[in-house]
Amino acid sequence: MARDRFPRWVYGTGTDPDARFSLANERTFLAWVRTGLALLAGGVALEALSVPLEPRLRTVASVVLVVLGILGPVLAWIGWARAERAMREDRPLPAPSAFGVLVVGVLLAGVLVLAGMLLR
Known part of the structure; x- marks a missing residue:
């Protein structure tokens, strides 16, 4: 029953x-x-392994990834x-909301690592 979930x-x-849609949403x-x-591990590894980058930029990139x-x-x-509720209410699926955060964050971390490589 719904109250048990x-x-x-x-x-x-x-x-x-349909269970297939709920399972796809879960995947x-x-x-x-x-x-x-993976992002968390990358941020920790970047700092813990003391990758040869400019230290301040390495630290900022690590923090961004973490x-x-x-x-x-x-x-x-x-x-x-959001997707599960929309499916349950027979509404169109909402637009993804987290892509921008992920893209900007990874781009920022990549630029920091590149700058750290060039400035060491």
């Missing part, structure tokens, strides 16, 4: 969609979580819930 604000509305959520884990790694699962949860 968490979160209630997602499952307490509408009707169950997308898990892919975002894996991406967040912050993205922390935000990834949060944004994944929000995206999963």
Whole structure:
């Protein structure tokens, strides 16, 4: 029953969609979580392995990657819930909301690493 499922604000509305769509939504959520884990690991590795970059830029790039790694699962949860509610209420799927954050963050980290390589 919907009241036994968490979160209630997602499952307490509408009707169950085709299981294939819910499972695809779950796989997308898990892919975002894996991406967040990879970004977190990359940020930690960049700093822990003392990659030969200009130290301040390396630290800032590491922080950017770690912050993205922390935000990834949060944004994944929000995206999963929005899509699941839309399917349950037979509404069109919402536009992805986290792509911009990920793209800008990875681009920023990449530019910092490149600058760190050139300035060492």
